[in-house]
Amino acid sequence: MQRGRQLRPGVTLVRAGEPMAALFVVRSGSAKRYSVTLGGGEQVHGFVLPGEAVGLEGFASGRYTCEVSALEPLSYCRVPIRKLEQLLERLPGLRREILRLLGQALDESQRLRGDLAQSDARGRVAHFLADLSHRLARRGLSPTEFRLSMSRADIARHLGLTLETVSRALGTFKREGWLRVRARDISVLRPDALAALGGGIA
Amino acid sequence: MQRGRQLRPGVTLVRAGEPMAALFVVRSGSAKRYSVTLGGGEQVHGFVLPGEAVGLEGFASGRYTCEVSALEPLSYCRVPIRKLEQLLERLPGLRREILRLLGQALDESQRLRGDLAQSDARGRVAHFLADLSHRLARRGLSPTEFRLSMSRADIARHLGLTLETVSRALGTFKREGWLRVRARDISVLRPDALAALGGGIA
DNA sequence: CGTGAAATTGAGCTCCCTCAATCTGAGTGG
DNA sequence: CCACTCAGATTGAGGGAGCTCAATTTCACG
Numbered sequence: 001m002q003r004g005r006q007l008r009p010g011v012t013l014v015r016a017g018e019p020m021a022a023l024f025v026v027r028s029g030s031a032k033r034y035s036v037t038l039g040g041g042e043q044v045h046g047f048v049l050p051g052e053a054v055g056l057e058g059f060a061s062g063r064y065t066c067e068v069s070a071l072e073p074l075s076y077c078r079v080p081i082r083k084l085e086q087l088l089e090r091l092p093g094l095r096r097e098i099l100r101l102l103g104q105a106l107d108e109s110q111r112l113r114g115d116l117a118q119s120d121a122r123g124r125v126a127h128f129l130a131d132l133s134h135r136l137a138r139r140g141l142s143p144t145e146f147r148l149s150m151s152r153a154d155i156a157r158h159l160g161l162t163l164e165t166v167s168r169a170l171g172t173f174k175r176e177g178w179l180r181v182r183a184r185d186i187s188v189l190r191p192d193a194l195a196a197l198g199g200g201i202a
Numbered sequence: 203m204q205r206g207r208q209l210r211p212g213v214t215l216v217r218a219g220e221p222m223a224a225l226f227v228v229r230s231g232s233a234k235r236y237s238v239t240l241g242g243g244e245q246v247h248g249f250v251l252p253g254e255a256v257g258l259e260g261f262a263s264g265r266y267t268c269e270v271s272a273l274e275p276l277s278y279c280r281v282p283i284r285k286l287e288q289l290l291e292r293l294p295g296l297r298r299e300i301l302r303l304l305g306q307a308l309d310e311s312q313r314l315r316g317d318l319a320q321s322d323a324r325g326r327v328a329h330f331l332a333d334l335s336h337r338l339a340r341r342g343l344s345p346t347e348f349r350l351s352m353s354r355a356d357i358a359r360h361l362g363l364t365l366e367t368v369s370r371a372l373g374t375f376k377r378e379g380w381l382r383v384r385a386r387d388i389s390v391l392r393p394d395a396l397a398a399l400g401g402g403i404a
Numbered sequence: 405c406g407t408g409a410a411a412t413t414g415a416g417c418t419c420c421c422t423c424a425a426t427c428t429g430a431g432t433g434g
Numbered sequence: 435c436c437a438c439t440c441a442g443a444t445t446g447a448g449g450g451a452g453c454t455c456a457a458t459t460t461c462a463c464g
Contacts, residue, residue: 035316043316057312059305066312088297095290095297102304103261106311110259110268113315114237114245117362121452152411160319165452167412183411183461323420354443364421369444385429385443 001083007074013054014068020058022080026050029074030149034157035066044158046112047071047132047150051139056105071149115198116160124159125169127198129179133188144191148184203285209276215256216270222260224282228252231276232351236359237268246360248314249273249334249352253341258307273351317400318362326361327371329400331381335390346393350386 004024007013013024016035031048045066048054054076058064088095115127137143148155152163159166173179178194180187188194206226209215215226218237233250247268250256256278260266290297317329339345350357358365375381380396382389390396 035313037320041320043320045312045316057305057309059301060309061302061305065309085294085297089294092287092291095287099261099300099304100263102301102308103259103263106304106308107259107262107267109308109311109315110247111237113311113318114247116315116318117360118239118243118245151409158319162453163411164413164454168452171412353441365443366422366445367420370420373444 002078002080004076004078007070007076009070009072009074011074012067012069013074013076014064014066016064016066018064020055020062020064020081022078023056023058023084024054024068025077025079026052026054027075027077029070029072031068031070031074032150032154033066033068042154042157044154046158047154049132049135049139050141052135053101053105056102059102119198121159121161121165122169122172123197124161125155125166126173126194128155128159129186129188130191130194130198133191133194144188146186148186204280204282206278206280209272209278211272211274211276213276214269214271215276215278216260216266216268218266218269220266222257222264222266222283224280225258225260225286226256226270227279227281228254228256229277229279231272231274233270233272233276234352234356235268235270244356244359246356248360249356251334251337251341252343254337255303255307258304261304321400323361323363323367324371324374325399326363327357327368328375328396330357330361331388331390332393332396332400335393335396346390348388350388 007029013031026048028050030050031054033045033048033054035043035045037043048068054068055064057066084098088098112127112131116124119127132146132148133143136146150158152166155161156163156166170179170181173194174181176190176193178188178190180189209231215233228250230252232252233256235247235250235256237245237247239245250270256270257266259268286300290300314329314333318326321329334348334350335345338348352360354365354368357363358368361368372381372383375396376383378392378395380390380392382391
């Protein structure tokens with residue numbers, strides 16, 4: 001395990017198409033995972049928070065399949081694949097942990113897709129906020145007071161909406177008294193309401 | 203590796219919430235992967251074709267997270283997790299293969315979600331057909347002549363549309379001369395057109 | 405402060421959802 | 435063998451949510 005350098009906002013951590021030489025784990029800051037489409041647009045697959053892994057999809061072909069770039073100053077750990085394979089040889093616990101990590105990523109991706117397919121615009125934005133809140137809490141950060149490191153446009157592309165619609169959804173939540181929104185600073189006042197709108201599995 | 207019994211259409215292979223005792227690989231037939239939502243509706247995560255694995259998401263928590271039920275008479279292999287872990291101990295090749303399988307599932311899920319977020323109704327249906335075609339071809343089956351084992355409603359829930367919209371999209375493709383549609387039998391006449399509409403990553 | 409990007413807000417229009425009727429096809433019993 | 439039945443699929447009409455285009459407003463940064 002190596003400690004990576006600090007990355008500045010906008011700098012790319014991994015590039016689509018490059019051989020997967022290592023896994024990364026974010027220590028602090030956040031990042032955006034995306035692909036570039038034929039038209040030159042961005043498909044935003046998601047956002048990486050502290051404690052979360054980067055590059056797992058690379059196992060599919062031995063190459064990364066999406067770009068990951070820092071949204072805030074980012075520090076990370078680098079785990080070379082060579083080293084990882086050596087460790088997997090000897091450590092059954094690590095084998096299970098890697099499988100767990102991949103299974104979790106898969107499960108979350110599918111769950112997210114399901115919600116995306118079933119919810120309307122407000123539901124999606126509510127789900128997005130609830131998910132973010134949940135993941136921050138898991139890391140010991142405040143689930144109710146946080147700063148969005150990504151733009152409205154990034155959120156929109158992630159949710160399959162336009163940035164205007166995202167903005168309007170936030171406006172609605174604000175008006176309902178569920179949120180306090182000041183630019184990128186969010187205060188969640190009614191997590192229950194968001195969770196209810198966000199929907200989910202039984 | 204055990205050879206499982208034949209399953210009749212409608213019969214459930216794995217249930218959400220049950221401990222993950224085994225992985226499955228479909229030998230013939232097809233299946234539907236779905237979750238049951240709070241309202242009692244189905245979130246269709248996808249469809250399993252011959253040669254594809256079932257239950258990978260279970261690695262996340264040691265329990266399956268979605269239901270998988272047969273759409274056609276289904277035969278499958280059963281790989282007990284215990285046995286798998288023993289084999290992983292000794293076979294580096296199998297370790298890589300399992301990681302590859304999980305990475306691929308993750309990558310496909312993300313890619314699919316991206317297209318879902320960006321495409322309109324026709325684009326989604328086109329993508330669905332192109333994806334199906336591709337996966338059938340990978341298995342040595344005809345990519346242009348096949349039978350949909352799932353209902354329009356299943357397709358719709360999978361794509362975040364209504365069944366009427368799916369039907370209309372198919373009708374449009376038929377009128378354009380891209381497809382021949384007779385109930386659940388599909389003939390793809392213009393794969394290129396579908397692929398173009400389906401969009402995708404550069 | 406001043407400047408430009410990001411976000412909000414507004415108005416019109418399009419696409420898809422909703423509701424409803426019709427049509428097709430597979431399975432059943434006379 | 436055919437009428438019957440019922441679920442699944444198609445087709446149609448109308449309305450609403452979200453996209454597009456456009457004008458401000460707010461915020462971050464120098």
